[in-house]
Amino acid sequence: MSKSKIPYEVYTEEVEALSVLSPDGEIVNKDKVPNLSDDQLKELMYRMVFTRTWDERAINLGRQGRLGFYAPVSGQEATMVGSEFALDKNDFICPGYRDMPQLVWHGLPLYQAFLYSRGHQHGGQIPEGVNVLMPQIIIGAQVLHAMGIAMGYKLKKQQQVAITYTGDGGSSEGDFYEALNFAGVYKLPVIFFVQNNGYAITTPFSKQTAALSIAHKAVAAGIRGVKIDGMDVFAVISAVQEARERALKGEGATLIEAVTYRFRPHSLSDDTSKYRTKEEEGEWSEKDPIARLAKYLEKKGLWTEEDTARVKEEAKATVNEQIKKAEQTEKMTIPGLIDSMFETTPKHLEEQKADFQ
């Protein structure tokens, strides 16, 4: 294979991550600017600001005991919102436990996301017509599902792709390698999107792999690997669109490594000061994906600070309304749970219901 002229496409040497938008909101890579209308650009910004506000509210709701398990996302809006934005509504999303924004922007009602967090079964009941799985707790399992779903698209000759998300940690699981390998062998229309935020709980990237990058793991599977700036929403959209087009043309899978950072802790019960430094957090906050897009849009006259304030208010109101809806949803029952085990409840389970009536 000839050496690539494209810096972010990996072969065997180190690569620069693809950047399109600089931290000052300047275009640094004209060829890779996604083709978006002004309205689309504003919608993208809206979703990113909304997601940040929702995340902040969710952390507070968690502290008040109104949410259960919750994994913060701030800092990763470009990877989460941007990658979903580049998809078709019918593409399939297989998320990890942190990837709630992709699900919601793909059609899962927000109150169900809250129900999921509160430990209610209805939270994972995906509405008809929304092509997503519920968040996966077993790291790496969803990567295999996306591969299988993509196999289904291929067998059915359906022009759709599956995308799946995991973290830098997730890219170490055996399941991850097996999925990549199958995708290579069967040339599947699947996008493996790794959000490398530098840490798997407390374990830094340097202890996760000795590979030059996660994108390099594509090489061994015979699929395409690219590395992008995950704080740059244009780089994200451009990479996902390109991967999608290749997949639809029958050119197979792409592994995208997006280098990003999570401003908040791993989960609500984690203390970042034990393994991260303030300096590092400060450096990354200068790359904030929302500020970066805002600068670009402000220069184009498409966005103002008032717009941000307005979206924040709107997001807060929506979150309040949706959490109330979650709180008012009828409680689960044990007989209901028992009936959800099989299509037809077997006799021994019918008997077990008697203990709970």
Add this chain to the structure above:
Amino acid sequence: MAQMNLKEAIRDAMRVELERDPSVLIFGEDVGNVGGVFRATEGLQKDFGEERVFDTPLAESAIGGMAVGLGIQGFRPIAEIQFVGFIFEALDQIVVQAARMRYRSGGRYNSPIVFRTPFGGGVKAAELHTDALEGLIAQTPGIKLVVPSNPYDAKGLMISAIRDNDPVFFMEHLNLYHAYREEVPEGEYTVEIGKAKVVREGSDVTIVSYGLMVHTAVKAAEELEKNGIKAEVIDLRTLVPLDIDTVIESVKKTNRAIIVQEAQKSAGIAAEVIAQINEKAILHLEAPVLRVAPPDTVYPFAQIEDQWLPSPATIIAGVNKVLEF
């Protein structure tokens, strides 16, 4: 003596053994620098260095398999699986490879490994963090299975497990990590693997349990006592090998028994204990032995786990049933 909770007692056991035996190693996800998501190994890397206590990449099968390889090399690995639901990723290495090493090599190699994993409900954790999966392990020949219910036993059993030349699966109940402190001797002492303990004497009914459920059973027994019913409570402590003799002795005295487990009802430890009571003491029974256990559903989302898990009330109802039979 020092006051320790269950987590501190387990950490103390590991510290004692790291000091005593240079072949003891600890590894797993996040166990090094910060000492694990529950801080069970906190401070051990600092004191024993990165060669003996270290973080691994996020890959359970590799953690299990590395333990098997290190065991062959003469080390005594303590491999942490961060939460019980993630053992499935490592199951081949634990129940097939580690558990069969002695058999497959005709005794040439063994697997002196401790697989530590937190488990246990009632803490409203996320999916798959709490399931009681001891039944899976117990069905596997070649691996020992320990579920301590208190800090004293936890330390003594952990030291025994580390010194054992066969693989030991060591389950630590999340709800007991910080539940309470008790006097735990400093330095080394062992609690024998394979011995149950009568934690409360009684003459009317035997309640057999393990892990957190021992405490729930004791609460039920205290309530029952108010109505003049004397329940004997047995803590199995070790599920493989199972100390059925202690159970049989008690049943011969009380003639009635119930088994309480946190795992789903069917095909589990409770079923095994009942089968052995039938084999060894059926003529001593005045009533069928009952299981008090959750229904055969997946461990439910947090919202209804309190109703799903056995409670003092469901245990009392079970006791009344065998008394009124």
